[in-house]
Amino acid sequence: MNTINVTRPVGELLSLLVEEFLGELPARIFKVLLTRGRLSAPTLAQYTSMTKRQLLHGLVVLQQHNLLHYKVDPESTHMTMYEANPENAYNLIRVGKTLEMVDSTFGAAAKDVMRSLLLSGFTRISDLVAAYQEQIDEASKATRTEPDDEDPFAEPEGVNGDAQAAKKPGLVIKSTAHLNSVICRLVEAELIEVMHDKIFLTHHDLVKGAEAKVMKEYFPTGIKGNKAKVELQEKIADELREDRSKSKSLKRKLEQNSAAAKRRKLFAEGGLNGAPEEETDPLLDAKQVIRINHEKCLVDLRNRRLVQFVNDMIGETTGYVYAVLLKHLTKSLPRCRTDPLIDISEEHIEQGKGFVTTDEILDSLKTAVDLSLGLGKESRDKFSSRAAEKVQHSAPKKKIILEAAVDGDASADEDEHDDGDGSDSDESMADGDFKPAQANGTKVKFADGVAGDYKLDRPTQLKQHLLLLAESSQRFVRHCGPNEWTVDFVPLIQTLKEAELDSIIEQQCGRPGLRLVRILRSKGKLDEKALTNTALMRKSEIQQTMLQMLKAGFAHTQEVPKDNKADVSKSFFLWYCDTNRSLDRLQARSYKSMLNCIQFLEVLRQKEKDVLSVTKRLDVKGREKDVMRKEYYDRYSQFLEHEKRLFAQMGRLDDLITLLKDF
Amino acid sequence: MPGDNDIKIDVFKDLLYDAVREHGSESRLFTQSDLLDLNVIPDRDVLLLVKVVQALTADKLLVATREGSTLAWRWRSREEAKKYTSFPNDETMLVYTVIDEAGRDGIWNRTIKNKLKMHESLVKNAIKYLETKGFIEPMKNNVEHPNKKMYIKANLKPSERATGGPWFTDGELDTAFVEELQELVFDYIKTKSAYLSTHIPMSGGGGGGGGATRAPKKGVIRGAAPSTTAPGEDTTRGTKRSATEISNDSSPIMQNSALPPRSAPSATPAPAHTSSRNARKVFLPLPAGYKQYPTVTEIAQLIDRAGVTNNTTLSEADIQQLVDVLVFDGRVEPIKVNGRKGYRVTRAVKQDTQSFSKRRETNPDCVSGAPPIPNGLMEAPCGRCPVFDICVEGGPVSPSTCIYFPRWLGIEQAPPAVSKEVTAS
Known part of the structure; x- marks a missing residue:
């Protein structure tokens, strides 16, 4: 579970977000729930000073958007207790990105x-x-109508700048069958999941419920001994896993259907263009209630983020290869972080097979992408293919027999040498039908006699990109077997977090600051003198920078007394960096910064109140430019511009928070 | 006969002194058996040896020291010995001895006092005498103990420990020197660990998949050889880079710049107009398993050859220190290939292809290395706000009274009160 620690700024931020998206009434209820915790409807009415009717209305809205947990007390009172769902409230900011x-x-x-x-x-x-x-x-009546009143959502989509683009060509969904197939696809991708009753329970209630059930069923006499305890944990995990898998029922049903396989095949070939699909989809059960699966969306967002990281660190062609790899690898990955309670032992259950082969990647690469880009070229004798293709088995869940790996290595070496013996002219000619332009280009180069022996065939080029990713200091991928690739997300995300922190330190405290932090990170606690020697910086400069970083929360000090007397003048003062602490502080700062953005937006709204009130009038709405006076319209469009920028900024901040909190 | 004996001892004195000098440097310690083994004293006569050694010590030509639990001696040059005999009193001699013993590290005047247990004024007088005679001098620019008054024998170069090694000049860390060298090393690693491509640019806008970001590049290529591109191809295959290669195959220039030869970038035969107008130079990462990433040894050799450090010699350990700093800066990273530890530049694609010295000619304040990754927090006013921590709605500093946000949004000083006119509609 990605829990949000609801501090004061976070609470304010979330209720403002709810207000932004759902209006003031639900926001007021939400805020009370956030600050007061679990409440029943009557107490809630008391705190919000609302009538019952208003309250219920607000609760329904919140419920509808999954912003509430509730639990009916089964034993005595049958009272329903409500609780805020801060995670989903935070997800509102991500709507545009999703x-x-x-x-x-x-x-x-x-x-x-x-x-x-x-x-x-x-x-x-x-x-x-x-x-x-x-x-x-x-639409068929030839009146072009917009989907519906989209006021609260107009802004976040405006961030992407393509909301209008989607509206203009009229309807994107041509028929109900089309709709059905789209939903099928999204269900298969796990981006849409089925609602079930347990979704409304808090995580805590869910665990408690599972525990109670297991206790009743399997341990009616209580638990004795360590073995039973472990067993209890496993049973609870099973129970929770079952609860969790309920939301996948629709997907399972689809998978059982033979049509699904066929559609997927079609999809792989040309479905990406959004062309109308074959109407062979099974009709979905109309009674099912569906919602967006934010956990899976996060997996995809994480992939994008990692690709962006690769783009930054290595290059875009490699980034593209990485994107394809990640897409394959995370196809059946349901969430970014595993639940320590549920995924205790059998992690592999939902992780898929855990690796991707080179061929799979090759098959999915767009033919338009030239893999020879983005990599340097040197003569082959300067490379050690053995070092490059070193297979790392360190994955705990995956074992490869050693000999197999060695064999693979050797054969790969031979391949390389074969290529080098001038036989690649044939090979690239053979590539001809696969990618004619490339072969053509190669031929000319042979005539030139200059760069001929660099022309590698596409699988080798692909492999070079993959090996480069594996060799990188960030360990983007792990070469976990001959031609098999995997990603260790947990350490990689930690690296990404550190890189993000480093970039902030560099921007705030300059390169000297970054240098000092990284020294401390790798060497542990150091006193000023040792720091001076390692950093090759003047003492005064170090003191200044360290002070700045201490204030910003990037570095910390520790006092170590020399003797029992603990004389301050004789104590050692050590500097150190606690990366996780810095990251926590960074997250808090980002939340607050986001809150400031949204509050400033409110300030802007207040300032332009008279203009905005005009635009709300029914006769003005939709044709502001024609109806409003120029001066007012200018102010209005300027306001929209500012609003857009503030929302964009919040989206950027969300990038950071998502990385720190969810990935 | 005493005179006879004295003459004998004098002879042996000279003989022994010469033998000792032959057998080792001034710092070598000779034990009693060492001295006997020199075969200068006949019949290994210990008594005679004692007498000879006593005489030599009295002449200050031998210095008695302790090696472990036994007594040992080391020799002293005649000039030095002469100095010792020239001192007016014993105190001065003792002070000089202590300073002499401290060698290149120098000694603190308080330590001298404590060691000799002499009165401060005596030590002061002795030091004054020695200083005026030019036997000792105060140690300047001591990095190890900057606030202590230390003395060192005249004409002796202070030790590395005292001066702080090659990075210090006159007791101050020579940051300019360090930085210059860092840039040199960085530029060297950069050019040796990445491939300079005169290719079409790799880095377009941020993010996005391969297809989308590649789009602008085609335009670049086509622009490079517009005459050879058939207009039809532009529309049908415009999204494929390969397609433009076809259209270019009659122009060898483009081939060359599209796939440069292995040799140094300067050898790329792309004509000036192509490269200057369209093809942007860019560093590309080298494929995995590259065996020739520069090592510290190679960097040290380069600096040695370049002779940029005219009066300082830098050891490999010094260079290692320099490279480590670059690693901590995040500018280079260590990479081990087959057990050979080399260094390569980080984020090769984002590096500036011009050498540092060249760029500084145009912009003296420029920094080398890739710019930091842009970040949402630092872009907003809040990321750099000095009063961020106390900023809260309702407080003295609050988002509603923020002066940075309007400036950031380009509103500047917000217009004063809105006119009360009723809006026309």
Whole structure:
């Protein structure tokens, strides 16, 4: 579980977010729930000083968007207790990013469906179909209507700048069958999941419930001994896993259907363009209630983030290869972080096979991408293919027999030498039908007689990119077997976090600051003198920089007395860096900074109140430019511009927070 | 006969002194058996040896010291010995001895006093005498103990420990020197550990998949050889780089710049107009398993050859220190290939291809290395706000009274009160 530590700024931020997206009434309730904790409806009414009607209305809205946990006390009172769901509230900020991600991987139609789901919270499939049916009907009447009132969501989509683009060409969903197939695809990708009753329970309640059930069923006489304790833990984990897998019921049903396999095949070939699919999808059970699976969305967002990191560190061609690799690797990865309670022993259950082969990647690469880009070229004798292709087995879950790896190594070596013996002219000619331009280019180069022997075939080029990723100091991938690749996410994300921290330190305290922090990180605690010697910096400069970093929370001090008297003047003062502490502080800072953004937006709104109130009028709405006076319209458009920038900034901050909190 | 004996001892004195000098440097310690083994004293006559050694010690030509639990001697040059005999009193001689013994490390005047258990004024007088005679001098620019008054024998070079090694000049860390050398080393590693491509640029906008970001590059290539590109191909295969290669195959220039030869970038035959107008130089990472990433030894050799450090010799350990700093800066990273530890530049693609000295000509304040990764927090005013910690809604500093946000959004000083006019519609 990615829990948010709801501090005061975070609480404020979340309730402002809810206000931004759902309006003031739910936000007020949400805020009370955040600050007061678990409450029943009557007490809630008391704290919010709302009428019952208002309260229930607000609760329903919150419930609909999954921003509440509730639990009906089964024993005595049958009272329903409500609790805020800060994780989902925070997810609101990510709405635009999620949509953009869906748009780029699944096309505009999928994005549209996702947007409808985001707008209406969790929805019964039949309702969704009905809503779209209505639109389709209206569209067929040749009146171009927008999906519906999108006011609260206009801003976050504006961030991506493509909200309008999606609207213009009219309807993206052509028919209910089309809608059905889009939903099928999203369900298969696990981006949409089925609602079930347990989703409304807090994590704590869920665990307690599972524990009670297990105790009742298996240990009616209580637990005795360590063995029983372990068994209890396993049983609870099983129970929780079962609860968790309930939301995948629709996907399982789809997988059982033979049509799914066929569609996937079609999909792999040309479905990416969002072209209307074959209408062979099984009709989904209209009674199912679906919602967006934010956990899986996070996996995809993490992939993007990692690719961006590779782009920054190595280059874009390699980044593209990495994107393909990650896509394959995380296809069946349900979430970024494992739950320590649930995934105690059998991690592999939901992780898929845990590696990707070179061929799989090769098959999915776009043919337009030239893999020879982004890598330097040197004559072959300057490389040690053995060192490059070293296989690392350190994965705890995956064992490869040693000989196999050695064999693989040797054969790879031979391959390399074969290439080097001038036989690659044939090979690249053979490549001809695969990628004609390349072969063509090669031929000319042979005539030139200059760079001929560098022309590598595509699998080798691909492999070079992969090996480069494996060799990188960040360990983007692990060469876990001959032609098998995997990613160790946990250490990699830690590296990414540190890189992010480093970049902030460098920007705030300059390169000297970064140098000192990294020295401390690698050497542990040091006193000033040792620091001077290692950093090759003047003492005064070090003192200044360290002080600055101490204030910013990047470095910390420790006083070690020389003797029992603990004389301050004789004590050692050691500097050290606690990376996790710095990261926590960074996260808190980001939350606060985000809060400041949204509060400043409120300030802007107050300032432009008169203009904004005009734009809310029904006769003005939609045709602001024609109706409003120029001076006012300018102010309005300027405000929109500022609003957009502030939201964009919040999105950027979210990048950081997501990395620190969720990946 | 005493005179006879004295003459004998004088002879042996000279003989022994010469033999000892032949057998080792001034710092070598000779034990009694060592001296006997020199075969100067006939019949290994210990008594005679004692007499001879006593005489030599009295002449200050031998210095008695202790080696472990036994007594040992080392020799002293005649000039030095002459100095010793020239001192007016014993105190001065003792002070000089102590300073002499401290050698290149020098000695603190308080330590002298404590060691000799003499009165301060005596020590002061002795030091004054020795200083005026030019036998000793105060130690300047002591890095190890900057606040202590220390003395060292005249004409002796202070030890590395005292001066702080090659990075110190006149007792101060020579940051300019260090930085210059760092840039030199960094530039060397950069050019040796990455491939300079005169290719079409690799780095476009941030993020995104391969296809999307590649789009602008095609334009670049096509622009490079517009005459050879058939217009039809542009539209049909515009998104494929390979397609433009086809259209270019009649122009060997483009091939060369699209896939440069292995040799140094200067050998790239791409004509000036192509490279200057379109092809941007960029560093590319080398494929995995590259065996020739520069090592510290190679860097040390380079610096030695370049002769940039005209009066300082830098050992490999010094260079290692320098390279380590670069590693801590995040500018280079160590990489081990087949047990050979080399260094390579980080984020090769983002590096500036111009050498540091060249860039500094245009911009004296420039820094080498890739710029930090842009970051959401630092871009917002809050990331650099000096009063961020006390900023809270309702407090003295609050988002609503923030002066940085309006400036950041380009509002500057917000316009004063909005006119009360009713908006027309």
